[in-house]
Amino acid sequence: MGRRTAGVLPRWRVLITAPVRAWAWRDLAYALTMPVMAGIGLAHLVLVSLSLVMAANLVGLPLLALSVLAARGLGAANRGLARVLAGVRVSDPAPFRSGPGLVNRLGSALGDVTGWRAVVHGLIRLPTAVVAFTVAAALWGCGLVLLGCPLWWRSSALPYLSPGDWLGAVLMSATGMALLLLAPWGVHLALAPERMLARTLLGPGPGETRLRRLEQARAMAVDDAVARLRRVERDLHDGTAARLVTLALSLGMAQEELEHAHHADRLERARALVDSAHSSAKETVAELRDLIRGLHPAALDKGLEVALATLTARSPIPVRLDTDLPERPTPAIETIAYFCTTELLANVAKHSGARHASVDVRARDGLLTLLVRDDGVGGAAPNTGSGLRGLAARVGMVDGTIDIRSPMGGPTMITVELPMRI
Numbered sequence: 001m002g003r004r005t006a007g008v009l010p011r012w013r014v015l016i017t018a019p020v021r022a023w024a025w026r027d028l029a030y031a032l033t034m035p036v037m038a039g040i041g042l043a044h045l046v047l048v049s050l051s052l053v054m055a056a057n058l059v060g061l062p063l064l065a066l067s068v069l070a071a072r073g074l075g076a077a078n079r080g081l082a083r084v085l086a087g088v089r090v091s092d093p094a095p096f097r098s099g100p101g102l103v104n105r106l107g108s109a110l111g112d113v114t115g116w117r118a119v120v121h122g123l124i125r126l127p128t129a130v131v132a133f134t135v136a137a138a139l140w141g142c143g144l145v146l147l148g149c150p151l152w153w154r155s156s157a158l159p160y161l162s163p164g165d166w167l168g169a170v171l172m173s174a175t176g177m178a179l180l181l182l183a184p185w186g187v188h189l190a191l192a193p194e195r196m197l198a199r200t201l202l203g204p205g206p207g208e209t210r211l212r213r214l215e216q217a218r219a220m221a222v223d224d225a226v227a228r229l230r231r232v233e234r235d236l237h238d239g240t241a242a243r244l245v246t247l248a249l250s251l252g253m254a255q256e257e258l259e260h261a262h263h264a265d266r267l268e269r270a271r272a273l274v275d276s277a278h279s280s281a282k283e284t285v286a287e288l289r290d291l292i293r294g295l296h297p298a299a300l301d302k303g304l305e306v307a308l309a310t311l312t313a314r315s316p317i318p319v320r321l322d323t324d325l326p327e328r329p330t331p332a333i334e335t336i337a338y339f340c341t342t343e344l345l346a347n348v349a350k351h352s353g354a355r356h357a358s359v360d361v362r363a364r365d366g367l368l369t370l371l372v373r374d375d376g377v378g379g380a381a382p383n384t385g386s387g388l389r390g391l392a393a394r395v396g397m398v399d400g401t402i403d404i405r406s407p408m409g410g411p412t413m414i415t416v417e418l419p420m421r422i
Helices: 002-020 022-055 061-084 102-110 113-147 166-190 192-201 206-259 264-295 298-302 304-313 331-352 386-396
Strands: 319-324 357-364 367-374 401-405 412-419
Touching: 002 022, 002 166, 022 061, 022 113, 022 166, 061 102, 061 113, 061 192, 113 166, 113 192, 166 192, 298 304, 298 331, 304 319, 304 331, 304 357, 331 357, 331 367, 331 386, 331 412, 386 401, 386 412
Parallel strands: 319 357
Antiparallel strands: 357 367, 367 412, 401 412
8 A cells, every 4th residue: 555655646746746847837938939939930931932932033042042041040949949948859950061152052052951841840830839829828827817816806807706706716716726737738738749840840851860870870880890900909919919929939949948859857848848839729729719709600600590599508697599580681680680699698697687588589571670688687778888889889880770678677678670681
């Protein structure tokens, strides 16, 4: 019973305190600002319309180009208000660029997708601004008016209340209180279409977003390749190269001892040096194999299922593997899926405190889905370590996605989706 009461009280507290919350006042300010911005947008639409009419005679082309650039500025203002007041997460589009010369600038302005999207936003947002303003005025305005009813019930503002009708005044005041409690939620709901429009039309376009993602993925791929090369260089220098130097020194000393092999003690030292060199050579070969396996696991030559079976069998905690791959992905996708599984299982073993884990791999409709679960403590997030950030970068290079669900206390479920072909 105590747990249920503790769970219900916060909801009531949120409902009661909503009218004094900062987000409620920001929503109200945004709803009241929208008609002003919509009016400016309407005036701008009139200018765009006149420019389009005049553009038929080529006279209005410069005016139309300026109108599109002005729409870009108006979109930036609306985008800023949406961020600050409505809490909309929308990225800035690419800045306006044009080639040298007046003709190039004119053509770039007329074809500016960001500007035209802002024009469309100014046109479509008119009804949403009216709805949001009406809801805000009705709920907040009527709520405040009715709440103060007992203070001015004798005035002629309420002729339908007879003098002394305190019960009616109290009931109306209670109605006003209810409206004020509902006002923040009503305004927040009324602003939902405007938030959607801001995210859809004021941010980067789909093509621009994809281009940015590909540019970021390319930069991450270059950084990842450089980091891998540096790691290989460091491993070769500090490990394999050092062992080879030791091996050469041991063989040189053994050669010197063998030159005086007629002495029994010299022969014994030479034999010990050769044994040490042989052992060092085997360790060097093992290190080289591990290094090569890190670049491209040999198990992948037999397919992703075999490679994952080998990987999960070596895990320090029990891992259940379930695969369903009717067709084999391309080698690049197999490599990414393998290294994602390697990193995720390593995180499970090092950080989660889990007793069991599972790996499910499915191929459906051109997508390879990798799901790694564990019964650990949870709390994993993309910004908690370089490993998950690296996975997100690796997956993003092929337009894949990664979804992390890891509440505190667990369980953790991380889903990676990759295209079967690139």
